[in-house]
Amino acid sequence: MAEPRPPRAAAPHPVAIDDGDLRLSVWPTAQRDARAQRAGRYLPAATAHPGKMLPAIAATAITRYTQPGDLVADPMCGIGTTLIEAVHLGRDALGVEYEPRWAGLAAAGITHARRHGATGTGEVICGDARQLPGIAPAWARGRVALVVTSPPYGPSVHGHVRATAGGVRKFNNRYSRDPVNLAHHGLDALLDGITRILTGAAALLRPGGIVVITARPWRHRGELVDLPSAVIAAGRAAGLTPVERCVALLAGLDGDHLVARPSFFQLDNTRKARARGEPWHLIVHEDLLIFRKQRFPASSGKLKPDQADRTAPDDAQGQAA
């Protein structure tokens, strides 16, 4: 396969931090704001999706953990950020999305990327990712090098705002009203859905394959929910081994300063909480929970699973961007 062009959404080198048990690093993934990262690279219609991943998060994961020609999958692909970054980086891509509107935009986004020089190929399936083993094509089983995905949290997201004569109006702030969409589930059902999706994803992964799942800090009735710990437990229940816990910055890094780019609602909610005397801070990162599928079947006599798990994920890393 031809050498892929460098991505326009920069995938900077992560900054390593030693976190004891789980290796931790900070990915400076918002040196350019989301709009600049997407300009020309994504279809304008994709703007309507209420919970897109920053392209540089997907691009950094793909360059870190895969090589050109590898297969990258996203079981909740939305408008296809993971897939579009993958094909631009010369990887092949497979996505699943429940909502036909977003699945169609993901497929159109891949076509758009290929028209602009992307060399990877991509396929999008519209369906319920909790049924992954049944809906994924047979050829993908055991071939996926990397899964990059971000689950929906709650039916209502920040979306977009427009100032009108009657005040500020929200739009594009809901996925749909269909109960199969995990966005409509409470925390327990959401985690059950994530466990089922990760179990299906594990069956698609090749031995030693990697899963990167985002967990955005989430407040419920003002209290921070420890979603990362719950997602780590879901990954373990799916038979995967946690190997890293990273931080993807949603703020720019300018020397030793963070340049926050909060949404209107984040800023508004934080200001209101502070006015009530609650010491809220703007959240300017997402947690990235990184798992690996066991390299060798336990019966192969090569490495026992716990020995394999202690080997660093460096040997799974692809070329730095």
Ligand SMILES: C[S@@+](CC[C@H](N)C(=O)[O-])C[C@H]1O[C@@H](n2cnc3c(N)ncnc32)[C@H](O)[C@@H]1O
């Ligand atoms: C946070 S968004 C992912 C956005 C994506 N990373 C992007 O950048 O476009 C989560 C997506 O999961 C989809 N989803 C929710 N439940 C699903 C299910 N059961 N099967 C497949 N997709 C689902 C939602 O419709 C939504 O598009």
